[in-house]
Amino acid sequence: MTSVPLGSLSERQITQCLAGTGLGLAVGKFRALIRSDTDLLATPLRLLYQDYVCDPEATGFFDFRINLMRERDYPWNDWVVAFDWEGSSPFPSLPLAQTHPLFEWGLNWCVATASGMDTVIHSAVVERDGLALVMPGQPGSGKSTLCAALTLSDWRILSDELTIVAHADGRVQPVPRPVSLKGTSIDLIRERFPGADLTVPVTATHKGAIAYARPPTAAVLAVDRPVPIGFIVFPRFKAGTELVFEELPRAVALAELMENTFNVGLLGATGFEALARSICSARCYAVEYGDLTSILRWVDDTCTPQR
Amino acid sequence: MEIDHLGEVMAVKYPGEQEVALFVPGSAEVALCSSEEWQAAKVLISQEGLHRLGDQADADELPIGQGLRDLLRTLGASVG
Numbered sequence A: 001m002t003s004v005p006l007g008s009l010s011e012r013q014i015t016q017c018l019a020g021t022g023l024g025l026a027v028g029k030f031r032a033l034i035r036s037d038t039d040l041l042a043t044p045l046r047l048l049y050q051d052y053v054c055d056p057e058a059t060g061f062f063d064f065r066i067n068l069m070r071e072r073d074y075p076w077n078d079w080v081v082a083f084d085w086e087g088s089s090p091f092p093s094l095p096l097a098q099t100h101p102l103f104e105w106g107l108n109w110c111v112a113t114a115s116g117m118d119t120v121i122h123s124a125v126v127e128r129d130g131l132a133l134v135m136p137g138q139p140g141s142g143k144s145t146l147c148a149a150l151t152l153s154d155w156r157i158l159s160d161e162l163t164i165v166a167h168a169d170g171r172v173q174p175v176p177r178p179v180s181l182k183g184t185s186i187d188l189i190r191e192r193f194p195g196a197d198l199t200v201p202v203t204a205t206h207k208g209a210i211a212y213a214r215p216p217t218a219a220v221l222a223v224d225r226p227v228p229i230g231f232i233v234f235p236r237f238k239a240g241t242e243l244v245f246e247e248l249p250r251a252v253a254l255a256e257l258m259e260n261t262f263n264v265g266l267l268g269a270t271g272f273e274a275l276a277r278s279i280c281s282a283r284c285y286a287v288e289y290g291d292l293t294s295i296l297r298w299v300d301d302t303c304t305p306q307r
Numbered sequence B: 001m002e003i004d005h006l007g008e009v010m011a012v013k014y015p016g017e018q019e020v021a022l023f024v025p026g027s028a029e030v031a032l033c034s035s036e037e038w039q040a041a042k043v044l045i046s047q048e049g050l051h052r053l054g055d056q057a058d059a060d061e062l063p064i065g066q067g068l069r070d071l072l073r074t075l076g077a078s079v080g
Helices: A010-021 A042-048 A094-114 A143-151 A184-192 A217-221 A252-261 A264-280 A290-301 B035-048 B050-054 B057-063 B066-079
Strands: A023-027 A030-036 A051-054 A062-072 A080-086 A119-128 A129-138 A156-159 A162-166 A179-182 A203-204 A208-213 A229-237 A245-246 A282-287 B002-008 B009-013 B019-023 B029-034
Touching: A010 A023, A010 A030, A010 A042, A030 A094, A042 A094, A062 A094, A080 A094, A094 A162, A094 A203, A094 A208, A119 A143, A119 A264, A129 A143, A129 A162, A129 A252, A129 A290, A143 A156, A143 A179, A143 A184, A143 A229, A143 A290, A156 A162, A162 A264, A179 A184, A184 A208, A229 A252, A229 A290, A245 A252, A252 A264, A252 A282, A252 B009, A252 B019, A252 B029, A264 B009, A264 B019, A282 A290, B002 B035, B009 B035, B019 B035, B029 B035
Parallel strands: A030 A062, A129 A229, A229 A282
Antiparallel strands: A023 A030, A023 A051, A062 A080, A119 A129, A119 A156, A119 A162, A179 A208, A203 A208, A245 A282, B002 B009, B009 B019, B019 B029
């Protein structure tokens, strides 16, 4: 089996792999086989996943075999792109221009579905000093923007969308992926981190304009370093407000986490107990903030191993 | 961390905190109550059984919060 960094392939080679037998890609502990005939994946994949190990010959076992293929009902219709994982998909077909975001959303779905007994929380998660900082939040809470800023600072990204807590030991499993940025966050991050690699925004998605930031090489290479949960922060962005925060009891944080968890209802008693144990040593906070500078300063001051 | 199991109910309490998180497997919901409420509920459940909590009148007499009453009433109805 051939394993090389995706960045060692040209865009033409990537396009050929995708259109042929597929491109194998290691994402965290998962191996994905990706096929696409849209010609729109090679550029963003090469930029964002350049440090990830890939298999251009598509050999061996894969956790997911996913396809992003063009389709149209009639010759006079515009082409659209459809995602499927071995014939299954929760997504509608989308305009062809949204091929890359659909790939990222689809891969999130695959990872969440394939995580088995591990608890999967809808949240961003980063790490520093050996402790994970988990940031659950609904759309609009600012968690992705905060995650991007921390990732491009001195925190290691573990995931921008799915916190996977291992059932066996309660540690967060890294599945580093590109960080999604929406709307005004795109320019905000571009201005604050001018050296960051960002994709060209895709507009007119159901989430508005979307771009993705490449995860740092060190984070991609540290995929085998899970860490315990040290902090849980529930962010709430409200433009123009002063930062206010309160420390939460862990029981309250546990209840909030459950509302953001995809699969605890399936895991039952053992899953609940495992999740409860995983936050035993965590400090938990709810934070409302009005600008990125203040929340970054607060995280730096507060989310340290010793206060 | 303390975990109590009482019938279908799991209760989690962390050191140094007053709040208790209650969970019924299969519901995917977590209720919160105080330590005092949970102790009172435990006594009642252990003495009277979960089925007693399905009775509206009995549930209203419990010295515990509404959220916990509703949760335990659901439990009572489910084991009825």
